[in-house]
Amino acid sequence: MIYPLLAQLVQMTVILTLSPLLIGLVRKVKSRLQRRRGSSLIQPYRDLRRLLGKEAVVAENASWLFRIAPYFVFASTWVAAALIPTFSANLMFSWSGDLIAITALLGSARFALALAGMDVGTSFGGLGSSREMMIASLAEPAMLMIVFSVALIAGSTELSTIAGYMLNGQVGLRVSLAMALAALLIVAVAENGRIPVDNPATHLELTMVHEAMVLEYSGRHLAMIELAASLQLMLYLSMVACIFLPIGMAGNANEPLRDAVGFFAWLAKMAAGGMALGVAETIVAKMRVFRVPNFLGAALMLGLLGVLLLFVSRGM
Amino acid sequence: MMPIAWVIPCLLLLSAAGIVTARSAFGRVLVYGGCLLICTALGIGGFTALTAANQHLQLPVGLPWIGSNLRLDALAGFFLILIGLGGGGASLFALGYARHEEHPQRVLPFYPAFLAGMILVVLADDAFTFLFAWELMSLSSWALVMAHHREEANARAGYVYLIMATFSGLTLLLAFGLLAGDLGNYGFDSIRNNPPTADVAGVVMLVALVGAGSKAGLVPLHVWLPLAHPAAPSHVSALMSGVMTKVAVYGFIRIVFDLVGPTQWWAGTVVLAVGGITAVIGVLQALMERDLKRLLAYSTVENIGIVFIGLGLSLAFRANNLGAGAALALTAALFHALNHTTFKSLLFFGAGAVLHATGQRNMETLGGLIHRMKVTPFVFLIGCIAISGLPPLNGFASEWLTFQAVLLRPEFPQWGLKLIIPVDGALLALAAALASCCFVRAYGICFLGRPRSDAAAQARETDPWSLAAMILFATLCLLTGIIPGAVIDTLAPVARDLTGARMPVQLGDAWQTIVPIAASRSSYNGLLVFAFIVISILITVVTIHRLSAHGVRRAPPWDCGFPDPTPLSQYSAASFEQPIRRVFGTVLFRSKEIVDMPAPGDNRPAGIVRTIRDPVWDGIYRPLAATIGWIAGKSDLLAYLTIRSYLSFVFAALVVLLIALTIWQ
Numbered sequence: 001m002i003y004p005l006l007a008q009l010v011q012m013t014v015i016l017t018l019s020p021l022l023i024g025l026v027r028k029v030k031s032r033l034q035r036r037r038g039s040s041l042i043q044p045y046r047d048l049r050r051l052l053g054k055e056a057v058v059a060e061n062a063s064w065l066f067r068i069a070p071y072f073v074f075a076s077t078w079v080a081a082a083l084i085p086t087f088s089a090n091l092m093f094s095w096s097g098d099l100i101a102i103t104a105l106l107g108s109a110r111f112a113l114a115l116a117g118m119d120v121g122t123s124f125g126g127l128g129s130s131r132e133m134m135i136a137s138l139a140e141p142a143m144l145m146i147v148f149s150v151a152l153i154a155g156s157t158e159l160s161t162i163a164g165y166m167l168n169g170q171v172g173l174r175v176s177l178a179m180a181l182a183a184l185l186i187v188a189v190a191e192n193g194r195i196p197v198d199n200p201a202t203h204l205e206l207t208m209v210h211e212a213m214v215l216e217y218s219g220r221h222l223a224m225i226e227l228a229a230s231l232q233l234m235l236y237l238s239m240v241a242c243i244f245l246p247i248g249m250a251g252n253a254n255e256p257l258r259d260a261v262g263f264f265a266w267l268a269k270m271a272a273g274g275m276a277l278g279v280a281e282t283i284v285a286k287m288r289v290f291r292v293p294n295f296l297g298a299a300l301m302l303g304l305l306g307v308l309l310l311f312v313s314r315g316m
Numbered sequence: 317m318m319p320i321a322w323v324i325p326c327l328l329l330l331s332a333a334g335i336v337t338a339r340s341a342f343g344r345v346l347v348y349g350g351c352l353l354i355c356t357a358l359g360i361g362g363f364t365a366l367t368a369a370n371q372h373l374q375l376p377v378g379l380p381w382i383g384s385n386l387r388l389d390a391l392a393g394f395f396l397i398l399i400g401l402g403g404g405g406a407s408l409f410a411l412g413y414a415r416h417e418e419h420p421q422r423v424l425p426f427y428p429a430f431l432a433g434m435i436l437v438v439l440a441d442d443a444f445t446f447l448f449a450w451e452l453m454s455l456s457s458w459a460l461v462m463a464h465h466r467e468e469a470n471a472r473a474g475y476v477y478l479i480m481a482t483f484s485g486l487t488l489l490l491a492f493g494l495l496a497g498d499l500g501n502y503g504f505d506s507i508r509n510n511p512p513t514a515d516v517a518g519v520v521m522l523v524a525l526v527g528a529g530s531k532a533g534l535v536p537l538h539v540w541l542p543l544a545h546p547a548a549p550s551h552v553s554a555l556m557s558g559v560m561t562k563v564a565v566y567g568f569i570r571i572v573f574d575l576v577g578p579t580q581w582w583a584g585t586v587v588l589a590v591g592g593i594t595a596v597i598g599v600l601q602a603l604m605e606r607d608l609k610r611l612l613a614y615s616t617v618e619n620i621g622i623v624f625i626g627l628g629l630s631l632a633f634r635a636n637n638l639g640a641g642a643a644l645a646l647t648a649a650l651f652h653a654l655n656h657t658t659f660k661s662l663l664f665f666g667a668g669a670v671l672h673a674t675g676q677r678n679m680e681t682l683g684g685l686i687h688r689m690k691v692t693p694f695v696f697l698i699g700c701i702a703i704s705g706l707p708p709l710n711g712f713a714s715e716w717l718t719f720q721a722v723l724l725r726p727e728f729p730q731w732g733l734k735l736i737i738p739v740d741g742a743l744l745a746l747a748a749a750l751a752s753c754c755f756v757r758a759y760g761i762c763f764l765g766r767p768r769s770d771a772a773a774q775a776r777e778t779d780p781w782s783l784a785a786m787i788l789f790a791t792l793c794l795l796t797g798i799i800p801g802a803v804i805d806t807l808a809p810v811a812r813d814l815t816g817a818r819m820p821v822q823l824g825d826a827w828q829t830i831v832p833i834a835a836s837r838s839s840y841n842g843l844l845v846f847a848f849i850v851i852s853i854l855i856t857v858v859t860i861h862r863l864s865a866h867g868v869r870r871a872p873p874w875d876c877g878f879p880d881p882t883p884l885s886q887y888s889a890a891s892f893e894q895p896i897r898r899v900f901g902t903v904l905f906r907s908k909e910i911v912d913m914p915a916p917g918d919n920r921p922a923g924i925v926r927t928i929r930d931p932v933w934d935g936i937y938r939p940l941a942a943t944i945g946w947i948a949g950k951s952d953l954l955a956y957l958t959i960r961s962y963l964s965f966v967f968a969a970l971v972v973l974l975i976a977l978t979i980w981q
Contacts, residue, residue: 052860052863052864052865053864053865054865055865055866055867055868055869056865056867056868056869057868057869057870057871057874058868058869058870058871059870059871059872059873059874060870060871060872060873061684061687061766061873063686063687063764064686065686065697065764067868071853071856071857071860072849072853074852074856075849075850075852075853075856076849078852078856079845079848079849079852082848093844093848095829095835095839095841096827096829096839096840096841096844096845096848097707097840097841097844097845098838098839098840100716100719100840101707101712101716101840101845104705104706104707104712104716105707105845107704107706107749107752108701108706108707110752111701111704111706111752111755111756114756114760115697115756115759115760115764117760118756118760118761118764118765118887119686119760119764119765120765120873120875121683121684121764121765121766121873121883121886122873122874122875122880122886123875123878123880123885123886123887124875124876125875125887126760126765126886126887126891126892127887129756129760129887129892130757130887130891130892130893130894130895131895133752133753133756133757133892133896134753134895134896134899136749136752136753137746137749137750137752137753137896137899138749138899139749140745140748140749140752141742141745141746141748141749144719144741144742144745145741145742145745148719148722148723148738148741151723151838152723152725155836155837156836156837156838157720157723157837157838158836158837158838158839161836203876215874215875215876216873216874216875219864219865220860220864220865223860223864224856224860289895290895290898290899293899300742300746303742304738304739304742307738307741307742308735308738308739310725310738311725311734311735311737311738312734312735
């Protein structure tokens with residue numbers, strides 16, 4: 001009883017505290033590839049502290065929704081992240097929400113953020129919200145198709161059970177799983193607003209999506225949104241690692257030693273993922289907004305094809 | 317004996333009282349207050365009927381040799397709860413809202429009759445009573461749609477509604493005719509005892525799908541719905557969208573699951589295909605709509621699609637003798653029907669409150685209402701989150717159950733089912749995602765931002781009765797979302813009656829978790845998810861306020877440094893939907909944007925025109941109407957012939973008849 005609870009608490013704290021580091025790593029990799037020295041790895045933590053120290057400037061006609069939304073966004077993202085096994089499949093509350101619920105919780109966060117973008121009534125906020133919802137309207141079904149593929153293979157939608165199943169190594173190579181992986185990478189890029197779908201570093205009016213939505217935020221509200229964004233990136237990377245690369249992850253038993261091994265394996269996977277993202281962002285250019293649907297449509301079709309294959313034949 | 321049947325004469329009496337007292341405030345309180353009480357009793361009666369033995373009642377009215385039979389079983393009980401809930405809420409709302417009604421004499425007499433019609437459909441136990449009640453429901457709701465008949469759009473809505481209602485009644489008549497067989501057994505009991513052959517069962521299933529589906533709003537029979545539902549006064553819109561569509565679903569379930577008996581596997585395929593298409597088309601049209609009430613009506617089409625996906629899955633499982641799966645899918649469908657009643661009523665009430673506060677249904681003239689109304693924006697937001705299928709509210713719980721039914725994936729021997737079920741899963745996922753886009757747009761344009769017209773700038777909060785009804789439904793959205801196990805257990809007798817199986821008992825699991833099949837497969841706990849969100853919000857707020865600087869400064873909006881003097885520069889409903897229109901609409905709706913740029917030196921303003929074609933109207937109804945018009949135009953010549961021509965026609969007809977008779981002999 002105590003050990004699983006502890007494992008749960010440690011995992012949800014670790015994923016929260018390390019997520020800005022991941023952002024720092026991606027930025028560092030990108031700047032090194034551009035032959036810049038780049039900011040320090042812990043710069044995102046300094047940014048958060050700076051934002052917390054500043055007063056929050058709120059637009060004159062902002063409503064209560066504008067001030068509640070950052071906390072709600074952060075809270076739902078955190079609850080979703082708490083349901084993702086990081087270094088151990090041993091999550092005490094894993095049964096309270098499965099992969100579908102995790103997807104939908106991220107959907108709730110996006111719903112709140114898109115509304116907050118429209119609250120002040122500026123053209124940029126509406127632009128960001130509108131585009132974000134367009135992207136989500138394709139990315140979310142694609143994500144659900146990926147969930148279906150994985151769930152049909154593992155016989156469960158619960159992430160801990162899926163991780164345990166994948167950990168056993170009896171899955172082998174499957175076409176549907178490969179399709180799901182490809183689709184998940186596309187969805188992860190889109191949902192986190194990374195290049196080529198969106199550029200988190202830009203404030204150029206016509207190219208921004210997520211940044212346009214949160215343009216009016218400042219101070220502690222912005223800090224919450226930034227933290228939620230980095231948490232979401234960590235969440236997706238952990239999800240990819242947990243489903244497709246569970247090597248080293250501790251199983252369902254209460255063994256501290258296995259957990260320690262799993263922790264370092266997870267750290268290595270996150271570092272590798274962050275670096276891969278940095279490299280990928282450097283070699284790819286941002287897309288025009290109206291090419292994004294084609295990109296995401298590919299993910300949706302890949303996911304659907306994977307599910308169809310699984311319905312037709314169990315061995316695919 | 318059936319004490320619940322007394323509500324029908326009571327409602328008819330209220331109808332009569334409505335005629336007499338329509339013009340006084342007393343009449344309003346009497347009719348709506350009475351309906352509220354009756355609906356409460358109905359809900360309680362329906363709830364007790366779920367577990368009680370079936371009740372029968374034979375009335376000495378109706379067809380001479382069978383009378384009029386009523387029966388109250390678990391299925392009827394559940395739908396009575398639904399009517400009681402939706403009707404009670406609408407009556408409570410109307411106690412305040414109907415004060416602004418200009419012509420109460422056009423609403424009050426028909427409102428109780430409409431309720432009575434719906435209740436009688438659910439209780440009917442023979443084809444005659446069923447069809448009589450069905451037509452009573454159609455006609456009284458038609459009268460309510462025509463309450464504001466001076467508006468041109470409403471007259472058209474009423475006309476289209478009347479045609480579609482007649483069509484639906486005719487097809488159901490055909491279905492019952494086929495079921496009755498050669499013997500002419502119109503009582504449901506004798507139909508149950510003499511089930512039709514497999515071929516007849518298939519035809520009856522298709523005919524019932526058309527008949528009940530046109531009432532429920534299945535694509536392509538949904539065209540009347542977005543016209544008629546918004547035309548009625550808002551509480552009636554809520555009743556039509558939230559309850560009457562469910563009565564149509566009841567009609568389908570009663571005929572196909574109960575009377576027809578076992579169906580072949582392709583029945584499930586057809587229902588799944590129609591349901592999936594309905595869900596996506598409905599939500600896409602809602603996304604392109606600028607009239608708030610019509611947007612809600614299109615979203616009803618979407619939700620009916622989701623319900624029918626569940627029903628189709630259930631039919632598919634039942635045809636393959638998979639009782640547990642059939643029970644799961646049917647429970648999911650009925651759960652979603654109940655949820656839709658709660659949140660759609662809530663949203664229509666909200667739209668009514670907005671309409672009363674501003675006089676506007678066009679979203680492009682609203683905006684900023686969150687500053688001017690206190691409670692409505694909050695409860696409307698809850699309705700929007702619920703209908704978008706987001707946790708921890710109820711829309712997510714029922715969609716989650718439907719997804720679980722899709723994921724069961726037994727070894728179907730039929731290829732049709734192997735292919736259609738995953739595609740329907742994808743369509744359902746797409747519809748859910750588009751719904752949240754649709755309701756971000758609806759809420760953001762109507763309630764957030766800056767007011768786009770003077771009417772919106774001077775809006776006031778609505779009356780306490782209306783607020784009470786909205787708060788009631790918002791609470792229900794939350795409660796059924798965090799304790800879905802209670803609803804699933806309530807539905808168990810219904811599933812047992814219709815599929816022979818039931819879902820595992822849910823209440824009593826730790827922390828109210830729901831487990832559709834087995835704990836190792838999937839589980840969801842709305843209560844815990846809700847608690848986690850609340851706790852982490854509290855932790856965050858406390859921590860952040862301890863750590864951070866305290867000041868909040870109000871300043872002009874930043875907006876990238878662009879001065880933004882007029883509210884017209886905000887994103888409008890049309891601009892919000894533009895990306896979706898470009899992604900989904902160019903093929904499906906042939907949407908176009910024509911930019912009209914005047915030549916240099918020309919002083920006229922530039923403009924942009926967006927056009928959207930409705931594929932259903934263009935592909936089916938306009939050609940159909942044109943053909944009928946063409947035939948009518950051609951045969952009009954017959955009216956202006958001489959007497960000699962008529963006589964020769966009669967003679968020719970006689971000759972042809974005699975020849976035909978000879979050959980036939």
